[in-house]
Amino acid sequence: MLASISTFALEGVRSHPVTVEVDVRRGLPAFTLVGLPDRAVRESRERVRAAVQNSGLEFPLMRITVNLAPAHVRKAGPGFDLAIAVGVLVASRQVRPESLDSTALCGELSLSGELRSVRGALAAALGARDLALGRLIVPPGNGGEAALVAGVEVIGARSLGEIAGVLRGEQMPVPATPETGDPDPRGGPDLLDVRGQEDAKRALEIAAAGGHNLLMVGPPGVGKTMLARRLPGLLPPPDLEEALEITQMHSAAGLAAGRLIRDRPFRAPHHTISAQGLVGGGAVPRPGEITLAHRGVLFLDELPEFGRSALDALRQPLEEGRVEIMRGQRTLEFPANAILVAACNRCPCGRPADSCRCGANERDRYLRRLSGPLLDRLDLVCDVRPVPPVQLVDEEPSGPPSAIVRERVAAARERQRARLAGTPARCNGDMDGRLTRLTVSLRPEVATGLTRGRESGALSGRGHDRVLRVARTIADLAARGDVASEDVDEALSYRFDGWERMAA
Amino acid sequence: MSGACERCLRRARLIAQLAPRITGMLARGRRVPGLLALSEQDLIAAAGGRHKDLVRERLASFDPDAERRDLEAAGVWAVCRHGPAYPAQLLDLPDPPAALFGIGAPELLELVADGPAVAVVGTRRPSPYGTEVAYALGRGLGAAGVPVVSGLALGIDATAHRGCLDGHGAPLAVLARGPEYAYPRRHRKLHEQVSQQGAVVSELPPGTAAERWSFPARNRIMAGLARLTLVVEAADPSGSLITAEFARDLGRGVAAVPGRVTARMAEGTNGLLRDGAVPVTSTEDVLDELYGVGMRPPPPGGTRPAPPAEAGMRLVLDAVEAGSSVDEIVARTRASASEVRVALARLEADGHVVRGALGGWERAAM
Incomplete structure (x- = not known):
């Protein structure tokens, strides 16, 4: 089955929409990643496999092809882990594709399935707003920053397991609250x-x-x-x-x-x-x-x-x-x-x-x-x-x-x-x-x-x-x-x- | 204008021809006292080397008309010691230059001949102190209408001339090579400015390159033209001390600016002071030495602007004269920094103060 997930690549200080396409079919078990990934993105295969398994989910023993579209833009960094993992879950029918309507995901996975913060979450939220995507799922450390953008529901999830639960409707999503911060109370040097x-x-x-x-x-x-x-x-x-x-x-x-x-x-x-x-x-x-x-x-x-x-x-x-x-x-x-x-x-x-x-x-x-x-x-x-x-x-x-x-x-x-x-x-x-x-x-x-x-x-x-x-x-x-x-x-x-x- | 006679043009051309040979001769340690005072034939005998005959031959075929045409084409004028325009005080030298070639205003030579001129010389590597003093003296003398003679060398020489230019004075540069070509090259612009506002002269005809010996030879002309030779900063030994020595031998005045006793660049000047040179701390000291204490020549056209009428402005002007910074003036006058700056800008516009390129003001010298 084919799954298609929205995420964002950071280009300079702005985000660029990227669609992660995951195709899972019968064949010799393999995990291929295409679409100009850099080293960190290619290594995400290992993180995704371990994270899925350690989250109590199933990693399909099938032929998996992941494409990062548009294919001509260079993809860098570990921020695609989450989108790839969720794509695998959808393509292997563990999560229903409708649950991801107008939702984008960004985040780096640890082997245990926990999410780590990424660079440029605010830019991703701005990108989601511009594409009229209603929901953005990010690591907990990025939630406060991404939620600053009005018009996008931002969910700061701690782990892949939690996200799977939310998408299956078993768990209530916890929306992130915007961290508006305060000016330096000391007011800086005078x-x-x-x-x-x-x-x-x-x-x-x-x-x-x-x-x-x-x-x-x-x-x-x-x-x-x-x-x-x-x-x-x-x-x-x-x-x-x-x-x-x-x-x-x-x-x-x-x-x-x-x-x-x-x-x-x-x-x-x-x-x-x-x-x-x-x-x-x-x-x-x-x-x-x-x-x-x-x-x-x-x-x-x-x-x-x-x-x-x-x-x-x-x-x-x-x-x-x-x-x-x-x-x-x-x-x-x-x-x-x-x-x-x-x-x-x-x-x-x-x-x-x-x-x-x-x-x-x-x-x-x-x-x-x-x-x-x-x-x-x-x-x-x-x-x-x-x-x-x-x-x-x-x-x-x-x-x-x-x-x-x-x-x-x-x-x-x-x-x-x-x-x-x-x-x-x-x-x-x-x-x-x-x-x-x-x-x-x-x-x-x-x-x-x-x-x-x-x-x-x-x-x-x-x-x-x-x-x-x-x-x-x-x-x-x-x-x-x-x-x-x-x-x-x-x-x-x-x-x-x-x-x-x-x-x- | 080519007011030089055939004999003098020929002699200058001969020296230009022999110039590299004289360098070689000196390098081999053969010194002939009063070389530049020798007659043409003796000069050839002394410096001609193996090519004496060739040199004689060239000298015999010297064409004064062609030489004058070349000068005119190069835009260079010439005066010789047989002409009225030649500064008579140069004849005090044991070996006066036969002719002076120059660009710029030839009238400046008359001014130098009539009134007193001051040679300002010094090191090529001045301290900021030396630079400041040389500039202020150049400017002060320029504004007082005293021609400033210098060598257009790096450092003190050039700074004194810059000051003279800024003081709307008359700079006279004496080069160690033909006068038409800026030497050193980085002073191209200064060379141009000096030739526009004053004059650049040399005893060597256009096209002659500088030789080692032509620098001290140039120094004797500077000392000979000036009534007073003023050394701003100089190590010991140095070219500036050579100029001072020429001046003393001619019975002209020698003055020096005192420096820090620990500074190497003050060894020469402090040594001159110990030997009886006139100590100079300001333009006034120089003018006192030239005209007598308290005596001044009539102002040359431009006069110092009348002091500002407003009391507040006078207060700011006094503070600048005392070397205060903007902050010190603020503290003294109880005005705001902004008001002080407005006052300074107005004083500058009226010519009372001058501003450095990086900020900071000083009393305009005049």
């Missing part, structure tokens, strides 16, 4: 912990408000990392849609804790990371750090120490907010919309100017390693200096706590959302050059500040757009409808001039 650094705090606020990428320059130990860690806490908490996206990325990478992630991610990969690790890829493409930082913050400390290829690979995600990876004839897309915070020293040794021994060439080489396209996406440059020890010890916390800044940021973002409705951009930092000039118009008397900058050669054409974007955000923070001249002036003070003027 700006109040940072003494001094008023200037850098202001830069962080602007970066958060407009989604601008930020470069912090200063010697080691002045608190660049500490400041960057506080940026996710300045952003408004993710709404449900964003939280689902964040959870989906982490689920696809096997990092989800089986519940909705309610905090904005902060990823800080070490500078020895490969291009693949940073933007994603591999024979079975997995999301990279920038995708894991989606809707959050990607922090690259020691920016010039990152490999050239890794930095070049950042170009597309920073431009377009997504990564495209070609595999065979297919293109996978990873969302990658994160705020980039980068940090670097002024020279390779990182010591303060009076004790630095780096030659001009070394310093030059260090800074030139940052390629042009990357720097074009850095809207804000902020110089971070050590805080005097006196201030560290006995001064009261200065500046507002993260919660207050977060409110201002949320209000500024709301203004941007209203203005940018109908465009691909969600915030000022997303605007390209054309959109910037279209959206941000300066009154003539305000434009003079910028014109002066251009005449004195301090500002290039691209730099001009960046200043406009940042000025727009500063005006949004101040709840101003039109960009005022002080907004342009402040934005000019964060501009990036390129390395030419550094070279000596």
Whole structure:
């Protein structure tokens, strides 16, 4: 008899529907698996056989052929075990095929018949919703995450035996409850912990408000990392849609804790990371750090120490907010919309100017390693200096706590959302050059500040757009409808001039 | 404009022809004192080697008109010691160059001849301190209308000229090879800028390559053109100290920027100071040395912008002058970081402060 079961293959961070066809007929006992399975999928024959037998069910001593359709998509990982096992049960008439109407299954089997969690359960649930499948059976550890998708009944089953019981109508299914999770109760690190650094705090606020990428320059130990860690806490908490996206990325990478992630991610990969690790890829493409930082913050400390290829690979995600990876004839897309915070020293040794021994060439080489396209996406440059020890010890916390800044940021973002409705951009930092000039118009008397900058050669054409974007955000923070001249002036003070003027 | 006489053009061409041989000769340890002061025939005898006759033959068939045409085609002008445009102070040298070939503004030579020029030289591997000082001095001198003579080498030389360019001054570069070709190559852009805003000169005609000996020979021209030779950072021994020595032998002023006593790059400069060089800590020190304490030449056209009228802005400007960071200004003025940045951007637009490429402000030198 022939059985046909719905399941999902994980492709990047999205799911792809797969039908498991099982044919059981008389003949020499054999178990064949076709349809581009990888090693882990081929090994699933052994797991399925043992799991079926150890669950008190019968494994037919017949000729079994399993096909994973569509046959041209590569199948990877152990997530097909459950669908294959249930397919065998249906084809050998131990479970009635009608009981599987509009039901999909995902899960890895242990030899005892218990289910183990898989990557990408949330993506599978989203796929089930899109295909209008009413029911999804997943391992218990994935239930809370898959149940987040409305419109799909998710059952978290502990074992194959339990599933067989449910399908035969002998047992009541236990629906999984969505684990909506809670935001970190401690609220993440707070700006109040940072003494001094008023200037850098202001830069962080602007970066958060407009989604601008930020470069912090200063010697080691002045608190660049500490400041960057506080940026996710300045952003408004993710709404449900964003939280689902964040959870989906982490689920696809096997990092989800089986519940909705309610905090904005902060990823800080070490500078020895490969291009693949940073933007994603591999024979079975997995999301990279920038995708894991989606809707959050990607922090690259020691920016010039990152490999050239890794930095070049950042170009597309920073431009377009997504990564495209070609595999065979297919293109996978990873969302990658994160705020980039980068940090670097002024020279390779990182010591303060009076004790630095780096030659001009070394310093030059260090800074030139940052390629042009990357720097074009850095809207804000902020110089971070050590805080005097006196201030560290006995001064009261200065500046507002993260919660207050977060409110201002949320209000500024709301203004941007209203203005940018109908465009691909969600915030000022997303605007390209054309959109910037279209959206941000300066009154003539305000434009003079910028014109002066251009005449004195301090500002290039691209730099001009960046200043406009940042000025727009500063005006949004101040709840101003039109960009005022002080907004342009402040934005000019964060501009990036390129390395030419550094070279000596 | 090719204001050089036939004799001088011929002599320059002869030296260019012999240039590689002089290198070989020096490499073999044969030193002839005052080589560049020798007459044509003595020069051939000293450096001609086995090909003396060939060199003589070429010299005899020298065609000044063809040479002038070549110069014109290369866009290079020339002045010689028999012409009025030749900077007279070079004649103090025991071996003044016969002719100077140059690109850019020939009027700059008159300016150097009339007023005092300062040679700013130093190491090719400066510390950030040296870079900062060289830039500030170059800029300050440029803004004060004092021509800055330097060698366009890596490090201090180039930084001083960058400062001079930014200060809208008159940079004069002296090369150790033909003037039309940027050397070192990474200074192509700087070479172009200097030739546009100032001039690039050399005693060697266009097309002559740099030789080991032509660097110290170039240094004597820098020392000869300048009234004061200022060494910013230099190890001991170094080419910069050679320039200082030429200057001292000519009775010109030698000045040096004090460095850390533990830094190798300050051994040369601190040694000069110990031997009586003028210590320089700012552009003012240099101008005091050139014009006398407190005396200044009339400002060259551009003047320092009037101080800002607003008291708050003056406060910020004073803080920048004292080297404060944005945070320190915030603490001092009790304004917000955002207000301080607005003030700084306005001060920058008005020319009171300059901003580094990676942030940070300093008082504009002038």
